[in-house]
Amino acid sequence: MSPFSLLQAGRATSQGLLSRPLARYLASKAPTPKTGVLLMNLGGPKDEKEVFSFLHRLFSDPDLIPLPFQSRIAPWIARRRTPQIVEQYNAIGGGSPILDWTRRQGQALEKRMDVLAPESAPHKVYIGMRYAKPLTEEAVEEMVQDGVERAVAFTQYPQYSCSTTGSSLNELRRQLETHDPERRIRWSILDRWADDTGLLKAVSKRITQALQTYPEEERDSVVLLFSAHSLPMSVVNRGDPYPAEVADTVAGVMRMLGRKNPYRLVWQSQVGPSAWLGAQTSDAIKGYGKQGIRNLLVVPIAFTSDHIETLYELDLEYGHVAKEAGVTGYKRVESLNDMPEFIEGMASLLKGHLASGMKSTGKQLSLQCPSCEKDVCRMTKNYFEQ
Ligand SMILES: C=CC1=C(C)c2cc3[nH]c(cc4nc(cc5[nH]c(cc1n2)c(C)c5CCC(=O)O)C(CCC(=O)O)=C4C)c(C)c3C=C
Ligand SMILES: [Fe+2]
Ligand SMILES: [Fe+2]
Numbered sequence: 001m002s003p004f005s006l007l008q009a010g011r012a013t014s015q016g017l018l019s020r021p022l023a024r025y026l027a028s029k030a031p032t033p034k035t036g037v038l039l040m041n042l043g044g045p046k047d048e049k050e051v052f053s054f055l056h057r058l059f060s061d062p063d064l065i066p067l068p069f070q071s072r073i074a075p076w077i078a079r080r081r082t083p084q085i086v087e088q089y090n091a092i093g094g095g096s097p098i099l100d101w102t103r104r105q106g107q108a109l110e111k112r113m114d115v116l117a118p119e120s121a122p123h124k125v126y127i128g129m130r131y132a133k134p135l136t137e138e139a140v141e142e143m144v145q146d147g148v149e150r151a152v153a154f155t156q157y158p159q160y161s162c163s164t165t166g167s168s169l170n171e172l173r174r175q176l177e178t179h180d181p182e183r184r185i186r187w188s189i190l191d192r193w194a195d196d197t198g199l200l201k202a203v204s205k206r207i208t209q210a211l212q213t214y215p216e217e218e219r220d221s222v223v224l225l226f227s228a229h230s231l232p233m234s235v236v237n238r239g240d241p242y243p244a245e246v247a248d249t250v251a252g253v254m255r256m257l258g259r260k261n262p263y264r265l266v267w268q269s270q271v272g273p274s275a276w277l278g279a280q281t282s283d284a285i286k287g288y289g290k291q292g293i294r295n296l297l298v299v300p301i302a303f304t305s306d307h308i309e310t311l312y313e314l315d316l317e318y319g320h321v322a323k324e325a326g327v328t329g330y331k332r333v334e335s336l337n338d339m340p341e342f343i344e345g346m347a348s349l350l351k352g353h354l355a356s357g358m359k360s361t362g363k364q365l366s367l368q369c370p371s372c373e374k375d376v377c378r379m380t381k382n383y384f385e386q
Helices: 020-029 048-059 070-091 098-116 136-146 162-179 197-211 216-221 233-237 242-257 281-290 308-324 340-355 375-385
Strands: 035-041 123-129 150-155 186-190 223-229 263-268 295-300 329-332
Touching: 035 098, 035 136, 035 162, 048 070, 070 308, 098 123, 098 340, 123 136, 123 162, 136 162, 150 162, 150 340, 162 375, 186 340, 186 375, 197 242, 197 295, 197 340, 223 242, 223 281, 233 242, 242 263, 263 281, 263 308, 281 295, 281 308, 295 308, 308 329
Parallel strands: 035 123, 035 150, 150 186, 223 263, 223 295, 295 329
Antiparallel strands: none
């Protein structure tokens, strides 16, 4: 076991497991990690008390939702939305499991990397969420304090969007400018892994496992409904690569599966009145119901772990839609979470990245934020390319 796993609590100051001084003391006793790996994700409230602050940060982010008078409007929207979202989190156990899953993924990844890539060991995984604790800032502070010299920003969104990975990278750059002004940490970016073999294998295995639960004679006709978080059409229209990269993952999974099941890519989690990319997952379910299709297997294809969008929206909300529509064989593929094949995939992706000399992956160089011309993204590109 990695020495850092033993000191797991030491990195958990923001998660309230230990007092900050004790955590600092424990961290000071650990060896300096040779490689720091920052897992970046959206984050979620751990309980209902955190829902407002989570939504407040989210609606304050112009990379996700540009709003007029953002700093004044964001708390207002967050306050209005909080009761409804608290109810949704309560329906799935009171909070988002995204941090628990990310921690488990991180621990398993750290352990596997120390074996798989001894040349870059010891590895230490940090977690930087965009809108909930532990925030990017806390992770960066800890990395600086640990004396990390080489680090990989490893986004947990396999497909690139300026509103997700782009936003996390912009935030990382801002935090580094404050907390590491001398640029002691050498960074590289690991993102745009939509077609990564490990990812495709893990999703394919999940689908195969789920298909086994249907009667054998019905298995080939089960409709595979790949569902990804939607994007506002304004973001799609400026050329955000996310829809194409999601489609790439779907095509790769279907190739790897080697099955002839009917399949379709649909979009969920639209927010607010503006136009979003469709077709909506819920409309597709209703449509299949009307056609008399009974067996629908939903595959979350842009999330790597469980949270409100899988547990509430896909399972509860759309489970109800399916029931109303007569889709009696509506099921959802289990999320990747800490599936060993997925961890193995993450580890070999990371190992390959490190072996490439810690430069950005090259094949799909991330840092161009390909869709947008925002100054903030250009600044981030310049920062990491130096
Ligand atoms: C691929 C992942 C995601 C994309 C793309 C994405 C775009 C996006 N999201 C919003 C607004 C909200 N998203 C919310 C929750 C949420 N979003 C993602 C992922 C992506 N978002 C996740 C994993 C979660 C769940 C967090 C958790 O439970 O841990 C929410 C909060 C819930 C709600 O109020 O409905 C909002 C709001 C926009 C506007 C957007 C694209 C620009
Ligand atoms: Fe951008
Ligand atoms: Fe979202």
